[in-house]
Amino acid sequence: xxxxxxxxxxxxxxxxIREILKVTERPGIISLAGGLPAAExxxxxxxxxxxxxxxxxxxxxxxxxxxxxxxxxxxxxxxAEMATQGLHVPAGQVLITAGSQQGLDLCAKVLxxxxxxxxxxxxxxxxxxxxxxxxxxxxxPVACDDQGPLxxxxxxxxxxxxxYVLPNFQNPSGRSIGEARRVALVEAAAKAGLPMLExxxxxxxxxxxxxxxxxxxxxxxxxVYLGSFSKVLVPxxxxxxxxxxxALFPKLLQAKQAxxxxxxxxxxxxxxxxxxxxxxxxxxxxxxxRYKGQRDAMRVALERHLQPLGxxxxxxxxxxxxxxxxxxxxxxxxxxxxxxDAGVAYVPGSAFFCADAQANTLRLSFVTVSPERIxxxxxxxxxxxxxxxxxxxVPAASA
Amino acid sequence: xxxxxxxxxxxxxxxxIREILKVTERPGIISLAGGLPAAExxxxxxxxxxxxxxxxxxxxxxxxxxxxxxxxxxxxxxxAEMATQGLHVPAGQVLITAGSQQGLDLCAKVLxxxxxxxxxxxxxxxxxxxxxxxxxxxxxPVACDDQGPLxxxxxxxxxxxxxYVLPNFQNPSGRSIGEARRVALVEAAAKAGLPMLExxxxxxxxxxxxxxxxxxxxxxxxxVYLGSFSKVLVPxxxxxxxxxxxALFPKLLQAKQAxxxxxxxxxxxxxxxxxxxxxxxxxxxxxxxRYKGQRDAMRVALERHLQPLGxxxxxxxxxxxxxxxxxxxxxxxxxxxxxxDAGVAYVPGSAFFCADAQANTLRLSFVTVSPERIxxxxxxxxxxxxxxxxxxxVPAASA
Numbered sequence: 151x152x153x154x155x156x157x158x159x160x161x162x163x164x165x166x167i168r169e170i171l172k173v174t175e176r177p178g179i180i181s182l183a184g185g186l187p188a189a190e191x192x193x194x195x196x197x198x199x200x201x202x203x204x205x206x207x208x209x210x211x212x213x214x215x216x217x218x219x220x221x222x223x224x225x226x227x228x229x230a231e232m233a234t235q236g237l238h239v240p241a242g243q244v245l246i247t248a249g250s251q252q253g254l255d256l257c258a259k260v261l262x263x264x265x266x267x268x269x270x271x272x273x274x275x276x277x278x279x280x281x282x283x284x285x286x287x288x289x290x291p292v293a294c295d296d297q298g299p300l301x302x303x304x305x306x307x308x309x310x311x312x313x314y315v316l317p318n319f320q321n322p323s324g325r326s327i328g329e330a331r332r333v334a335l336v337e338a339a340a341k342a343g344l345p346m347l348e349x350x351x352x353x354x355x356x357x358x359x360x361x362x363x364x365x366x367x368x369x370x371x372x373x374v375y376l377g378s379f380s381k382v383l384v385p386x387x388x389x390x391x392x393x394x395x396x397a398l399f400p401k402l403l404q405a406k407q408a409x410x411x412x413x414x415x416x417x418x419x420x421x422x423x424x425x426x427x428x429x430x431x432x433x434x435x436x437x438x439x440r441y442k443g444q445r446d447a448m449r450v451a452l453e454r455h456l457q458p459l460g461x462x463x464x465x466x467x468x469x470x471x472x473x474x475x476x477x478x479x480x481x482x483x484x485x486x487x488x489x490x491d492a493g494v495a496y497v498p499g500s501a502f503f504c505a506d507a508q509a510n511t512l513r514l515s516f517v518t519v520s521p522e523r524i525x526x527x528x529x530x531x532x533x534x535x536x537x538x539x540x541x542x543x544v545p546a547a548s549a
Numbered sequence: 550x551x552x553x554x555x556x557x558x559x560x561x562x563x564x565x566i567r568e569i570l571k572v573t574e575r576p577g578i579i580s581l582a583g584g585l586p587a588a589e590x591x592x593x594x595x596x597x598x599x600x601x602x603x604x605x606x607x608x609x610x611x612x613x614x615x616x617x618x619x620x621x622x623x624x625x626x627x628x629a630e631m632a633t634q635g636l637h638v639p640a641g642q643v644l645i646t647a648g649s650q651q652g653l654d655l656c657a658k659v660l661x662x663x664x665x666x667x668x669x670x671x672x673x674x675x676x677x678x679x680x681x682x683x684x685x686x687x688x689x690p691v692a693c694d695d696q697g698p699l700x701x702x703x704x705x706x707x708x709x710x711x712x713y714v715l716p717n718f719q720n721p722s723g724r725s726i727g728e729a730r731r732v733a734l735v736e737a738a739a740k741a742g743l744p745m746l747e748x749x750x751x752x753x754x755x756x757x758x759x760x761x762x763x764x765x766x767x768x769x770x771x772x773v774y775l776g777s778f779s780k781v782l783v784p785x786x787x788x789x790x791x792x793x794x795x796a797l798f799p800k801l802l803q804a805k806q807a808x809x810x811x812x813x814x815x816x817x818x819x820x821x822x823x824x825x826x827x828x829x830x831x832x833x834x835x836x837x838x839r840y841k842g843q844r845d846a847m848r849v850a851l852e853r854h855l856q857p858l859g860x861x862x863x864x865x866x867x868x869x870x871x872x873x874x875x876x877x878x879x880x881x882x883x884x885x886x887x888x889x890d891a892g893v894a895y896v897p898g899s900a901f902f903c904a905d906a907q908a909n910t911l912r913l914s915f916v917t918v919s920p921e922r923i924x925x926x927x928x929x930x931x932x933x934x935x936x937x938x939x940x941x942x943v944p945a946a947s948a
Contacts, residue, residue, distance in 0.1 A: 152742045152771055153796055154710055156662045156684070162803035168617075189609035197612065198604045205597045210588035213596065213783035218567075248647060248809040255808045259683060263555045264663075280807045284658060285555070311553055343551045372551055384612035386814045397552055404561035408679045409654045409808070410647040415785045417813060 158264075161283040166501045167276060170486070174495035180527035182514040183495040185321065185470065189518075191437050192384050193424065200423035204416060212416040218407040220246025220391070221418035227425055228377065228391050235353075236363035239370060243399055245406060246413045250351055250378040250390035254281035256405045257347055257374060260398065261311045262287045269307035269344070270314045271298055273473075273502035273511070275321045278314055278349065287311070289504035296464055298327045301338035312345045312374075318353040318361045319469025322502045322513040326467055329362040336368040351378040351390075354434055356468035357442035371395045379421055381470075382430060382437070387417040440517075441470070447521030448472055448514065448528065455532035459539060472514045473499065477539065482512040485538055492534040494527040557663075560682040565900045566675060569885070573894035579926035581913040582894040584720065584869070588917075590836050591783045592823065599822035603815060611815040617806040619645025619790070620817035626824055627776065627790050634752075635762035638769060642798055644805060645812045649750055649777040649789035653680035655808065656746055656773060656791070659800045660710045661686045668706035668743070669713045670698055672872075672901035672910070674720045677713055677748065686710070688903035695863055697726045700737035707741045711773075714745055717752040717760045718868025721901045721912040725866055728761040735767040750777040750789075753833055755867035756841035770794045778820055780869075781829060781836070786816040840869070846920030847871055847913065847927065854931035858938060871913045872898065876938065881911040884937055891933040893926040 225241040264286035272291035293303030317327040366375035378390040483498035499511025624640040663685035671690035692702030716726040765774035777789040882897035898910025
């Protein structure tokens with residue numbers, strides 16, 4: 151065998167969640183484990199019309215090699231959209247990427263050396279850990295409460311290449327950073343000389359009130375902002391964007407060019423056709439209404455079935471996930487096979503920690519399952535947890 | 550400024566070619582500098598029908614998150630197609646990527662440490678140097694002749710993580726590796742314990758006879774094969790594939806997942822719809838006929854105008870490029886502004902060398918320019934070269 155792997159290949163590993171999802175795809179399982187948006191809500195007709203228009207108006211341009219920066223009008227749209235949220239940047243600072251996952255990869259490529267410290271929330275988004283890990287950082291969790299990072303915790307991660315933050319309806323915890331905390335966090339970060347990566351895939355999925363202005367709007371030179379069309383339109387086109395300060399933009403652009411030359415012009419033009427006339431303003435309320443109903447169904451089911459068992463959670467004001475803390479004695483990873491046997495699946499919370507994992511946590515998604523099935527799933531989960539708490543023998547695994 | 554760049558960011562630089570292309574986009578310039586395929590030949594109608602079918606038959610699956618490995622039926626098609634070329638691998642060894650550029654990036658991510666040696670042809674494809682460079686290798690050119698790497702040159706690059714080879718109608722040189730050389734090269738690589746990356750974007754663009762079986766077919770455990778739909782269908786969808794031995798496949802897959810989760814299912818399904826019924830067998834002869842006519846026009850023009858000046862080239866048996874060696878005294882990079890003033894553009898050959906650049910070389914693309922314009926462009930180039938050879942004063946740059 152003549153191949154020698156790079157040292158960083160040791161930091162590449164199969165996604166724990168994807169491995170779990172394989173197990174939970176057995177028929178009949180109510181899966182609350184997924185991180186997918188609900189496909190029933192995809193605006194297929196609008197996408198079809200957009201595709202027709204692109205293939206009529208500019209088919210050859212759409213199918214030819216294109217600029218690494220992205221499709222100009224889509225970059226302009228993103229800049230205009232961000233301005234409505236308080237982040238004022240020229241379109242020249244918008245880089246279109248293959249989903250925000252690629253934005254995370256490019257940021258780490260440009261910013262992380264082997265042995266660099268990268269500060270993260272605890273828990274944090276697993277996909278970000280996976281994107282950063284091949285660049286061999288040391289992950290350092292920052293102190294958090296139920297609003298995310300504590301401003302007074304930033305001094306302890308001074309010197310990190312950046313702090314990665316997901317401020318709205320975080321994956322996995324569902325928590326959000328409020329207005330006052332944002333002000334304090336941005337100030338503390340500037341004081342500590344700590345730049346931030348702000349990842350905002352879920353910001354438009356609010357069910358009660360829109361979230362406060364992004365961190366990047368408060369200190370655009372110290373914060374890179376990552377956005378995505380995955381949760382507001384469709385994930386399968388793999389379209390996201392990075393908004394970077396002028397000090398970083400050229401290097402991110404060169405990294406993008408080296409990685410895949412450019413994001414497909416066809417899909418960028420399609421999405422631009424869909425969004426340019428204000429489609430999201432009609433579409434998003436429907437998505438929010440659907441997901442809010444499912445969130446409420448899960449809240450009710452949790453109150454009914456898991457509250458009596460001593461479980462705790464915070465109701466997420468948006469996004470896709472509840473984060474549940476089980477009684478301290480229970481280990482969510484160890485219990486997963488029993489949950490699957492009981493007909494319900496979740497993601498054990500330990501997957502989302504880079505250190506000091508809380509074994510008694512789990513993540514539940516409410517967006518791809520009907521309210522009725524959510525109720526059934528939570529009831530089944532409660533039954534399994536009750537048996538575990540009572541120390542009952544584990545039922546034999548079904549064949 | 551709180552951002553600290555990774556050391557590798559020093560190895561990220563603007564593409565010289567893209568900078569040149571900006572200059573040559575002035576109206577009236579006959580650009581022989583591009584590396585784009587001809588958009589007139591894009592099968593727009595077939596793509597439109599394929600899009601319709603995907604959006605009718607499986608719209609939600611196409612727009613949802615999907616497997617990092619790629620769309621199963623497309624992987625099967627690639628495996629079957631490669632079998633006709635002598636490379637027999639299961640579809641499980643096919644990874645769908647965002648163009649073969651991403652294949653190059655992922656291979657380097659998994660195989661290259663800072664300070665690793667990467668052996669390359671001389672000259673070699675600039676995009677590959679750009680993909681590999683951020684992983685901080687030392688590039689080592691392998692001895693080449695007009696058929697590519699010399700088998701006896703491989704011992705000198707022993708210990709390299711891999712040798713990067715583009716065996717068919719190489720970008721930039723247009724040269725190809727013949728059957729006997731392939732046999733000797735694979736044998737010498739195995740003997741030297743030197744794995745190879747075989748990049749084959751142009752193999753289907755043959756104008757005289759199909760190329761010999763790929764290197765990977767001769768030693769599949771020692772060669773990673775990179776293929777692309779960019780030149781046979783369209784580049785703008787960014788679809789390529791990596792065929793990797795079982796020893797490497799899982800790490801490449803994990804690197805793909807970390808980089809962008811997966812390639813869009815929609816475009817994979819579209820391309821699968823186009824190719825599954827044998828469309829390429831009807832489409833490729835038309836592309837070949839078009840490009841062959843343009844190649845022949847350039848050959849005739851070069852013979853007529855550049856031969857008398859002492860320039861040399863080998864007629865490429867396929868692909869998109871002529872590689873021209875000017876008289877030794879001339880520097881193609883220094884002369885480019887004069888060429889542009891004379892109304893014609895090329896890419897200076899020095900961009901394609903990682904060391905010991907030959908300043909008197911240039912690359913000419915024949916695929917996006919009509920035979921008439923090719924003749925005009927080469928005549929203008931000859932005029933400029935003649936003036937340079939005669940030491941005439943440089944004409945003032947046009948305003």
